[in-house]
Amino acid sequence: MSSNSQTSRQIPAEDVRKRGSDGHLRLKGDAKPSVGAKREYRHKDNRSESFTTPETDRPSSRCKDWGSEVEQDEMKMSVNRDMQRYRRRILTAEFASRERKISSGSCDSRDSASPAELETDENVLLRRQKQINYGKNTLAYDRYINEVPKHVRQPGVHPRTPNKFRKYSRRSWDQQIKMWRVKLHAWDPPAQDGDLQAIDQIDLGDVMDIELDPDVEIDSQYPCKTSAEDEMDCYSGTPRKMQKTEELGQA
Amino acid sequence: MEGSGKEEYKIQSFDMETQKLLKTALKDPSAVDLEKVSNVIVDQSLKDQVFSKEAGRICYTIVQAEAKQNNGNVFRRNLLTRLQQEFKGREETRKRSVQEWVCYVSFICNVFDYLKVNNMPMMALVHPVYDCLFRLAQPDSLGNEEEVDCLVLALHRIGEQLERMSLQRMDELFCLLRDGFLLQESLTSLGRLLLLEVLEFRAGGWTLSETAQKYYYSEVVD
Numbered sequence: 001m002s003s004n005s006q007t008s009r010q011i012p013a014e015d016v017r018k019r020g021s022d023g024h025l026r027l028k029g030d031a032k033p034s035v036g037a038k039r040e041y042r043h044k045d046n047r048s049e050s051f052t053t054p055e056t057d058r059p060s061s062r063c064k065d066w067g068s069e070v071e072q073d074e075m076k077m078s079v080n081r082d083m084q085r086y087r088r089r090i091l092t093a094e095f096a097s098r099e100r101k102i103s104s105g106s107c108d109s110r111d112s113a114s115p116a117e118l119e120t121d122e123n124v125l126l127r128r129q130k131q132i133n134y135g136k137n138t139l140a141y142d143r144y145i146n147e148v149p150k151h152v153r154q155p156g157v158h159p160r161t162p163n164k165f166r167k168y169s170r171r172s173w174d175q176q177i178k179m180w181r182v183k184l185h186a187w188d189p190p191a192q193d194g195d196l197q198a199i200d201q202i203d204l205g206d207v208m209d210i211e212l213d214p215d216v217e218i219d220s221q222y223p224c225k226t227s228a229e230d231e232m233d234c235y236s237g238t239p240r241k242m243q244k245t246e247e248l249g250q251a
Numbered sequence: 252m253e254g255s256g257k258e259e260y261k262i263q264s265f266d267m268e269t270q271k272l273l274k275t276a277l278k279d280p281s282a283v284d285l286e287k288v289s290n291v292i293v294d295q296s297l298k299d300q301v302f303s304k305e306a307g308r309i310c311y312t313i314v315q316a317e318a319k320q321n322n323g324n325v326f327r328r329n330l331l332t333r334l335q336q337e338f339k340g341r342e343e344t345r346k347r348s349v350q351e352w353v354c355y356v357s358f359i360c361n362v363f364d365y366l367k368v369n370n371m372p373m374m375a376l377v378h379p380v381y382d383c384l385f386r387l388a389q390p391d392s393l394g395n396e397e398e399v400d401c402l403v404l405a406l407h408r409i410g411e412q413l414e415r416m417s418l419q420r421m422d423e424l425f426c427l428l429r430d431g432f433l434l435q436e437s438l439t440s441l442g443r444l445l446l447l448e449v450l451e452f453r454a455g456g457w458t459l460s461e462t463a464q465k466y467y468y469s470e471v472v473d
Contacts, residue, residue, distance in 0.1 A: 066335045067328035069375035070368060077369045137322075 072126070079125045079164075086165050087118075118165050128164040131177050135161070135184060144187040159183035260309040264299050265291075273309065280317040280326065288313065289329040293337070296358040300350070303357040304404070307365030314366060327366070331375070334359055338379050341386070353401045356383045360405040364412070377416045380409070381424070388427040393446075394437035403449040410449075411457040425453060 119125060135141060148158055162168075162176040260277075262270050269291055276288045292310060296303040314327045337344065337355055345352035360383075363376045386392060387402040414421040431438065432446045448467050452459050459467070 066331040066373075066375040066379075067324075070327070070331060070373050071324065073371075073374050074368045077371070081369075 075126055075129060076122065079122070079129050082129075083118075083120070083125070083165065117167055119167050125164055128162075128173065128177075131174075132161060132164065135177070135181050138184065139189050140184045140187040143189065144184060147187065159186075260312075261302055261305045262309070264302055265295065276313050276326075277309070277316060280313060280320055280323070285313075285317065285323075285326040286329045289326055289333060293330065293333045293358070297337070297351050297354045300354060300357070303354040304361055306358055307361035307363075310362055311365040311367075330362070334362065334376075335379075338383075341383065345386075349395065349397060353397055356387065356401050356405065359383065360409050364409050372412055372416065374416070377413065378420075380405075380413065381417065381420045384413075384424055385420075385427070388424055388431060390431065390435055390437070393431045393435055393442060394439075396439055396442055396445075399438075399442045399445050403445045406449050407452065410453060414453075414457075421453075425450070 119128075144159065153160070159180050162173065162180055168176070260273070262273055265273065272283060272288060272291065276283045276285065289310075292306055296306045310326075310330060314324070314330075317323045317326050338359070341352060341355060344355060359376065359380060363372060363380050366373060384402060384405060387398050387405075392398040392402075410421070428446055428450060432443060432450065438446070444467075448459075448463075451463050455463070
């Protein structure tokens with residue numbers, strides 16, 4: 001019954017304190033703490049403190065500290081916003097290409113995915129967004145976007161942020177991310193003494209990075225299977241800018 | 252500019268060095284130890300009644316400043332971690348010092364009020380805040396004017412938002428308040444007055460009717 005796309009933001013009855021996120025049953029009016037601070041709290045039966053049995057109809061993150069929870073909610077909101085913007089972009093692109101067809105009589109089918117083929121699973125989108133964030137939170141990315149404005153970028157030559165809204169298999173997606181990050185390394189700052197520099201605010205609106213032409217996608221030979229992702233990552237927050245882009249262990 | 256800054260954030264109660272630290276945090280978050288800043292703010296909120304009711308605003312400004320400057324959220328994360336620790340130990344805090352407990356509740360409610368995420372309240376705080384208010388609605392707390400006052404002030408400030416987040420829990424809370432008002436003998440007359448006012452306040456859709464406003468808030472004319 002619970003759903004993250006609800007607009008009224010009411011917490012359904014089943015969610016209300018039947019179980020605290022530490023797994024313990026909570027009785028009505030029981031003022032037990034809902035979460036424990038990571039450092040001091042141990043469950044009585046010595047379960048790992050990430051053990052939870054939330055009573056929702058879909059897997060939810062096992063984050064137990066408020067900091068992580070808030071960060072995750074924030075990411076969810078921004079992903080949802082991106083989704084809406086992307087949908088609008090697709091619609092306007094479709095509309096524009098239809099107009100071209102009518103006026104020029106060409107059979108140019110350069111539409112991108114119709115809404116039915118969009119990736120909408122929130123867990124998948126969040127995981128992908130997190131991977132994208134890691135890449136964008138780098139000096140290399142900063143230098144890249146400053147050096148190469150969008151209109152001069154050439155497909156194949158310049159790295160392009162993978163489109164998180166398209167359906168890809170897990171492997172395909174991970175591969176795209178890997179290659180994207182490898183390509184970004186070309187813009188790594190020259191090796192110097194390791195001063196962390198102040199970084200400008202990064203633009204997380206990568207919706208505008210997403211090209212709508214399908215024929216220049218990276219790795220389009222991978223099958224576009226529907227992926228049923230049940231990843232339950234605990235998002236540890238917005239990654240900080242790093243001088244080296246080694247999170248994914250790329251050479 | 253200096254003077255209005257102090258008043259707006261109510262940081263007069265801090266010593267000069269700490270005031271300087273806070274002002275720097277507001278303008279240039281990366282230049283300070285944000286964990287220290289959040290601890291300073293939380294510690295003071297637990298001691299200072301006035302500050303605990305207003306500290307949310309300075310927290311929000313620092314969060315925004317840090318996000319804008321380097322997309323970081325060190326301050327917010329530390330703040331929430333401290334809040335969560337204090338939440339976990341709130342029963343002990345209350346036993347040790349009712350005043351500190353009351354300050355904590357005011358503070359977490361104020362943070363809930365100000366620290367929005369994309370203009371939405373932080374979901375993570377909804378149930379903890381409710382838990383605190385439910386505690387304040389217990390018989391032993393209702394007999395304490397300090398705690399009743401804290402409870403009704405919180406409901407005035409954030410009741411409507413909380414209700415939107417969970418109507419069911421607000422209903423349950425108000426059942427307790429009604430019961431307390433009717434049945435609990437240890438309530439002082441001031442305590443009863445405060446409860447009655449907040450019962451009418453919610454019943455009126457989180458606003459007081461004109462007549463009720465006159466009843467509760469007009470000066471008594473001799």
